[in-house]
Amino acid sequence: MTNAPLHIALTFDDNFWAPAYATMRGVCLATHRRKDLVFHLCHRTLTAEHLADLDKITDEFGATLKHYNIDDMPLFADVASRARYNKRLSNIVYARLLFAQILPKDIKRLVYLDCDLYVRAPIEELAEMDMQGFPIAAVQEYLAAFITGGRDIKNFSGLFDTADPYFNAGVILIDMEKWRTEDILGHLETAIADGTMDKIYYDQDLLNLIFKNNWLKLDQLWNTIDARPAHQALNPKILHYTDKRKPWNLVSGVAFTRVYRHVMTNEIFYRYMRHRIKRRLLKFIGWKPAK
């Protein structure tokens, strides 16, 4: 076993602590190099209870966790306030555009993972693969024509050609040196200033504009989008629960539903369920948390 660290980044807010935990635990279970794992957690302020849950990853597997509270970063607040708000995922989606600013400068390779993933293969297979000189590697998004073309695929923004390959940004292998030279923040500032950000699908579209035809295509099994039971037989390396049906719902019908509960651990699975019910009830009665 080599001792080179395996850097992995996740971005999430307090309401996603449990899926983040499950994503990390899946990574840990599937590799022998548990002690080489360094999880860079870019998150908003977390409750003490949820922080303690995440720390269990270190207790159980010896992996390292590094926390970056983006609520303490004026840069993030500034960017997030000006970019278009993502109703479903909140402004946390923009955190990954700031990796060059947030994360240590000595990281050479970084694996970015969404929090709605179940990783089943040794992550070093991905982290240490030959990137053939490309700045990033990702999996092609099957819904690209609709995401970029919109209704009737009439190319509503005029920014994308549907014939160009387009990647899903849920799993990205990043050569950090090349990423830094791309000046992602500069691209974002320009896109906000000229109105591009109002026309596109958040950060995924922006990354596709920046890295257009300049990314390495990974095998689809590294990011099995909209994972359903029929995919199980293919022994996918990473499942991506992009659909509205999520594996943390009590009944979901997605791939590996039952195993996912055990990866999240039953205690957190059911606590997360109560957490969501409570939030929904509070929202229903119109209660707003104190800032």
Add this chain to the structure above:
Amino acid sequence: MTAIHILFAFDDNFWAPAYAAMRGICLSTHRRKDLVFHLCELGLTGEHRADLEKITTEFGAKLVFYDLATNRDFQERCANLPSDKRLNQMMYARLLVDVLIPKSVRRIIYFDCDTYVRAPIEELAEIDLHGFPIGAVEEPHADFITRQTDMRHNMDLFDPADPYFNSGMLVIDTAKWRDAKVLDHLAAKVADGTMDRIYYDQDFLNLTFKNNWYHLDQLWNLIDPRAPHQALNPKMVHYTGKNRPWNLVSTVAFARVYRHVMTNELFYRYWRHRLKRRVIKFLRLNRLFTRT
């Protein structure tokens, strides 16, 4: 042409799926006359044996029967091994392949009876195993089979980072299998209580051949096949779910064509056979119930 050796192990109640599995193999290769099916059976009736022999009539393939109940080599080796629901002679047949099959057989391909082969079998017969004793396909459900609750069960036996194979299809190098001393290993695992903690022989084989097996393409053992898998043109499908292709109504992949591979006459006869068994079982239960 050299012979292609194939192994099945089944009891009388599985004669029809065994027939369908063999017929699938025959239909998918030009080398029908090179096929040698080694059939380890328990309690096979004359009628069912005659069904199986149709494989020879139709395709010219050779059948070699091993009656486990009367096979002296087999019974001697099994004498000291436990026999219960978890560990039984049907399971030992596969483990004792090197004892049962003639030494001249250098490679044999084992299949469960709930499989349907759709590609030329010579691809497996001739595949380079790169010096490994067996070739197999990774089991997608290994996480749950071995780790169970909160993925914390049996961590001392199975590290989830180690690949785990499905044992429903094995390409076996018989000499290397013999070298692995499978039976001694089994006796040791029975003695130290490991066998009480694990999932039958599949877990056992994974312990025996841990990190010592060659990975075959998933399409050579497609687990729990469903209709969308048909488009992938799988080489072999493995009906592991409760949903079986020999059920009257089944939503598995290739359900309809499977009936024709089994042939309609046998398909419906097998259905009556199962129905009859269930009725008999039910009546016995009934009698038991009235006695108390």
